Amino acid sequence: MNAWFTLAVLCLACFCHGTLSCPALCKCYSRRAEVVCNDVPLTEYPSEGLPRNTTLLTIQFTNITTITERHLNDTPLLQGLHLFSNRLQSLSSHLLRGVSHLNTLDLTDNKLSHLPADVFSHAPLHSLVLKNNLLDKAEADWLSDNSSVTWLDLSGNLLTKIPAGLLQKLPLLENLDLANNRLEKISAKSLDPLTKLERLNLQDNKLNTLDMSIFQNTHNLTNLFLSRNKLQKLPQNLFQELTQLRHLSLDDNQLKHIPPGLLDQLVSLDEEGLDLTANPWMCDGKIEYLWRWLQKNKNKVTCSAPEILKNRQVVSLTDNELSPKKKLDIITNE
Numbered sequence: 001m002n003a004w005f006t007l008a009v010l011c012l013a014c015f016c017h018g019t020l021s022c023p024a025l026c027k028c029y030s031r032r033a034e035v036v037c038n039d040v041p042l043t044e045y046p047s048e049g050l051p052r053n054t055t056l057l058t059i060q061f062t063n064i065t066t067i068t069e070r071h072l073n074d075t076p077l078l079q080g081l082h083l084f085s086n087r088l089q090s091l092s093s094h095l096l097r098g099v100s101h102l103n104t105l106d107l108t109d110n111k112l113s114h115l116p117a118d119v120f121s122h123a124p125l126h127s128l129v130l131k132n133n134l135l136d137k138a139e140a141d142w143l144s145d146n147s148s149v150t151w152l153d154l155s156g157n158l159l160t161k162i163p164a165g166l167l168q169k170l171p172l173l174e175n176l177d178l179a180n181n182r183l184e185k186i187s188a189k190s191l192d193p194l195t196k197l198e199r200l201n202l203q204d205n206k207l208n209t210l211d212m213s214i215f216q217n218t219h220n221l222t223n224l225f226l227s228r229n230k231l232q233k234l235p236q237n238l239f240q241e242l243t244q245l246r247h248l249s250l251d252d253n254q255l256k257h258i259p260p261g262l263l264d265q266l267v268s269l270d271e272e273g274l275d276l277t278a279n280p281w282m283c284d285g286k287i288e289y290l291w292r293w294l295q296k297n298k299n300k301v302t303c304s305a306p307e308i309l310k311n312r313q314v315v316s317l318t319d320n321e322l323s324p325k326k327k328l329d330i331i332t333n334e
């Protein structure tokens, strides 16, 4: 009886101090200070019972629609906030003012269409993921000037451009993912501040041209994805500074030729690290540079014109096929 009483008092004490508190429908791992609310019928942020010392909070596959500065003020030690696949439509300005340790914010698969100024200021974010939302504009004022973001994922939105002012605030950026948007152009010099950039994903956009100096400062780029755009021509010196590049994908564009010298500085490419497939390669005399490059590098590139050479591997072309006209010229010259 006495023992039961003691236990009951202890438990009550514990409960009052919050040891056992955990939001309804969520799981709390107190030793790791982690809270997970996964695939449960929540419609509001689970404030009640959230342990104050929570450092890692995951709310995913729920129906919550908003999260505010006031909510986050209750967990000042938060370092990681994962909000994958909810129904968030808006975020409040100064959202992160109360979480000065937050380094990871993942908002993948929500319904965000517009974000207010300063929304990501205040916290020392390293990783910011806004993948698969409804954003049609990215704004420089989302971030503070001294942003510490190294990983920015804006893929799967409706962006038609990426403001130079935003990139200027990201001097530590190592990974930039803009895949699957509606980008038509990357303005000249806009990548210049990104000297630490290692991975740039621009695939599945509408790019039809690239400025010749666009990669002049991104010396550390190792992975560049340009698949499934509308690129027709590439400037001769485009890749001149990319001596660290290991992987380059240019498949599924509108390339008929590449300019001589284009690939010469890509000395770090992995074996089969270049994808040039699914372009309308024109196998006439102007393909000679690519043909020579392919003699020395493992790669598959297929002619799509002229009709007589259609579907032939470029590398297999004979001198004669490559420039029948040239040969004729020589003969007539003789």
Ligand SMILES: *[C@@H]1O[C@H](CO)[C@@H](O)[C@H](O)[C@H]1NC(C)=O
Binding pocket: 017, 018, 019, 030, 031, 032, 033, 051, 053
């Ligand atoms: C968080 O606080 C609870 C008490 O509220 C405690 O039991 C737990 O050990 C703490 N976790 C950490 C990682 O400090």
Ligand SMILES: *[C@@H]1O[C@H](CO)[C@@H](O)[C@H](O)[C@H]1NC(C)=O
Binding pocket: 039, 040, 041, 042, 061, 062, 063
């Ligand atoms: C979210 O709401 C929809 C109905 O609007 C419901 O079908 C679904 O089960 C809810 N999701 C969760 C995880 O409760």
Ligand SMILES: *[C@@H]1O[C@H](CO)[C@@H](O)[C@H](O)[C@H]1NC(C)=O
Binding pocket: 195, 196, 220
């Ligand atoms: C580029 O990468 C190298 C090796 O990883 C590193 O030492 C160097 O600091 C990087 N340069 C920049 C500008 O970050």
Ligand SMILES: CC(=O)N[C@H]1CO[C@H](CO)[C@@H](O)[C@@H]1O
Binding pocket: 121, 122, 123, 124, 125, 144, 146, 147, 148
């Ligand atoms: C993200 C970050 O570090 N922000 C800091 C930028 O600098 C101002 C003032 O120096 C700080 O108040 C911010 O916290």
